[in-house]
Amino acid sequence: MTEIRHIVFDIGKVLIHYDPHLVFSRFIPDETERNWFFENVCTHDWNVEQDRGRSWEDAEALAIKTHPGHEENIRNFRRYWHEMVPHAYEDSVALMKRLIDKGYDVTMLTNWAKDTFKEAQARFPFLAWPRGVTVSGEIGLIKPDREIYEVHARNFGLEPAASLFIDDSLKNVEAARAAGWQAVLFEGAAKLEEDLRGLGVRV
Incomplete structure (x- = not known):
């Protein structure tokens, strides 16, 4: 398996709580x-x-x-x-920060409406920590469409095989794998840290 150099986070229910x-x-x-x-x-x-x-x-x-x-x-x-969207998952945010500090190339890929994402950016400063973000509402594509993964990889210069995608939706995880990425299902920060270590990621 190719060494992971790029780590791509989903946001809703991974970094920020969402519940209508x-x-x-x-x-x-x-x-x-x-x-x-x-x-x-x-x-x-x-x-x-x-x-x-x-x-x-x-x-x-x-x-x-x-x-x-x-x-x-x-x-x-x-x-x-x-x-x-009342709060962030502080343990997930802290884990993302550690990965950035250790030199991993961290970006975000999210299904999110354009205007409400701008509101989220204003409320949650950590959304500016990664190198960048692909917001579905800004480009007219949504996960699990394969094209959104290809657009993200192309725009940010990612090698899919060396990219790890983290999402709380199994269908989005499976779509990333189908696009040639590595991917894990998010089931909490503790489990994510365990999964990252198992994949050779320094956390």
Whole structure:
């Protein structure tokens, strides 16, 4: 296996906590009703299109047209987005910092809407520590599409075989491997450190 020289972090649920229930437990206290809302109105697939680059205005208009009785909560998704990302995972951030300090080439590759990522950058200064980031909403591609891995590698001059991708989504990890990268599934900072050591990474 090629020695790892480049380490690429996902961000959401790897470095920063994300949970829309934190907001909507206030607006829709009943868990069954709240789950229905996420499964039928502001769904995962609906939100992913913002990660791909669709504007929130267009997203809201589409959802409101389909579910007019839920207009207020549809708008609440973007309105209170900042409460869905309440804190960083300090142990993960510390591990990333150690890797940078040891001389590894660290970058980030994330599915994230363009405007909300700018908000995250303002709130979490550590997002500026790595050499750079590919944000899906800025380039119109999302994981697990193979092309986003190829674009990231090309833009940052990475050798895929010498690159390690870290993501909390198994399908994104598998897609990175299919693109010729090494990859590990994130299951907490302690497990990640163990995985890195097993791959010969100095931590």
